[in-house]
Amino acid sequence: MNRTQRIIFYILVLIAGATWIFLSADTGASTASLPAPQTGFLAPDFTLKTATGEGYTLSALQGQAVLVNIWATWCPPCRSEMPAIQAMYDEYKEQGLIVLAVNSTVQDNPLDIAPFTQEYGLTFPILLDETGDVSRAYQVRSLPSSYFINRQGIITEVVIGGPMSEALLRTRIEETLK
Amino acid sequence: MLETFQNFFAPPRHMILLVIAAWLGLTLAERRAENHGISKDDLNNITFYGLIAFVIGGRISYVLQNLSAFSKSPLGILSINPDLFDPLGALAAACIVALVYGQRKQLTLWNTLDALTPFLAVFAIGSGLSHLAAGTAFGQPTELPWGIEMWNATRHPTQMYETLASLLTLGLILLFKPHQRPGFLFLIFTAQASFWQLVIHAFRADSTMIVNGLRQEQILAWVVLAFSFICLELIDPRPPMKKLIDSKYKGPG
Numbered sequence: 001m002n003r004t005q006r007i008i009f010y011i012l013v014l015i016a017g018a019t020w021i022f023l024s025a026d027t028g029a030s031t032a033s034l035p036a037p038q039t040g041f042l043a044p045d046f047t048l049k050t051a052t053g054e055g056y057t058l059s060a061l062q063g064q065a066v067l068v069n070i071w072a073t074w075c076p077p078c079r080s081e082m083p084a085i086q087a088m089y090d091e092y093k094e095q096g097l098i099v100l101a102v103n104s105t106v107q108d109n110p111l112d113i114a115p116f117t118q119e120y121g122l123t124f125p126i127l128l129d130e131t132g133d134v135s136r137a138y139q140v141r142s143l144p145s146s147y148f149i150n151r152q153g154i155i156t157e158v159v160i161g162g163p164m165s166e167a168l169l170r171t172r173i174e175e176t177l178k
Numbered sequence: 179m180l181e182t183f184q185n186f187f188a189p190p191r192h193m194i195l196l197v198i199a200a201w202l203g204l205t206l207a208e209r210r211a212e213n214h215g216i217s218k219d220d221l222n223n224i225t226f227y228g229l230i231a232f233v234i235g236g237r238i239s240y241v242l243q244n245l246s247a248f249s250k251s252p253l254g255i256l257s258i259n260p261d262l263f264d265p266l267g268a269l270a271a272a273c274i275v276a277l278v279y280g281q282r283k284q285l286t287l288w289n290t291l292d293a294l295t296p297f298l299a300v301f302a303i304g305s306g307l308s309h310l311a312a313g314t315a316f317g318q319p320t321e322l323p324w325g326i327e328m329w330n331a332t333r334h335p336t337q338m339y340e341t342l343a344s345l346l347t348l349g350l351i352l353l354f355k356p357h358q359r360p361g362f363l364f365l366i367f368t369a370q371a372s373f374w375q376l377v378i379h380a381f382r383a384d385s386t387m388i389v390n391g392l393r394q395e396q397i398l399a400w401v402v403l404a405f406s407f408i409c410l411e412l413i414d415p416r417p418p419m420k421k422l423i424d425s426k427y428k429g430p431g
Binding site: 013020021034141162170174 | 185188189190244247248250251253254255257259261262313314316329330331373376377379380384385387390391392393396397399400403404407410411
């Protein structure tokens with residue numbers, strides 16, 4: 001291929017590329033209307049109760065920033081990050097942060113939950129996922145799994161594994177509260 | 179099969195795929211480095227220092243962008259959590275360190291980039307597989323028979339498109355004879371990679387939209403493609419052997 005042929009080829013490819021960009025412009029198919037446990041999607045809704053029978057529905061919390069943390073008492077990183085979550089909850093709850101700590105009760109010993117809560121002095125709601133429905137809806141494959149949900153109910157960040165440091169929590173929470 | 183793969187490499191284990199790809203890519207690049215006038219040691223060193231700079235630079239850049247958060251809990255700077263990371267800052271740091279190393283060792287830019295191209299091409303394959311395992315870089319809903327179930331919809335398997343395109347890119351790169359013009363291999367790689375990004379992003383559901391639904395990533399890919407074409411025309415048209423013969427014929431004067 002000589003130089004002229006090459007340049008013609010480049011120009012044709014670039015014109016085809018530009019045409020493709022305009023033809024494939026998004027016509028408004030937004031992911032935000034679908035519920036899925038991924039950044040940019042509407043957070044899958046759930047209703048769970050605490051050990052004392054107090055019920056929480058995620059969709060009823062729209063208008064507030066929510067951190068859903070799925071955990072178990074036997075999971076070391078879950079234990080490690082709990083003090084940081086509690087500290088952040090204390091710092092940001094006045095600004096509208098709700099923490100829903102969903103215990104994966106289906107794979108935990110329910111008798112261990114109360115001592116765990118006392119040991120770490122947790123004051124946010126500890127919800128019991130006794131059937132595993134929430135873990136399934138959030139497609140949890142690792143513990144802990146954390147979902148930062150903004151005031152519109154959209155997941156802004158997913159953190160799989162841990163422990164999350166205070167700095168990480170702080171940056172994600174401040175983003176979620178915007 | 180897809181579910182087994184996703185379960186096995188579920189986040190954060192999907193990073194293993196990137197590590198494997200980096201290792202395989204480096205092995206392949208090592209074997210071919212001397213064809214581009216770069217020694218194996220220099221290639222290994224530049225990759226090693228580049229990776230170290232990538233990791234440290236990504237963290238430093240993230241910290242600098244979130245100074246207020248880290249000033250309240252400075253120990254977070256040393257956290258092992260990979261989410262405290264800025265990929266663009268990481269890339270910039272890696273490039274700077276690689277450039278400095280290259281200058282100190284008097285490595286020519288285009289030859290070094292050519293030597294690194296197999297590494298980049300294999301890494302791109304690992305990146306596609308890693309996206310598939312993590313469920314990121316996902317596609318738009320489709321009714322096509324090869325759609326995959328992901329995030330509560332049947333979607334374009336954009337991660338598979340990405341992986342196949344990267345495999346094709348690698349295959350084409352391996353087909354080229356080693357003694358091409360310096361920079362040729364790297365520019366062919368960037369042209370192909372940006373072309374495939376331009377095509378595949380049309381099917382992705384996580385693109386960044388700018389005016390009138392245009393995707394930022396596609397526009398960026400188009401610019402890189404155009405830049406690659408321009409550079410392909412501007413690089414020294416003589417192959418290395420020809421230059422060597424010319425300089426010998428010309429003599430010291």
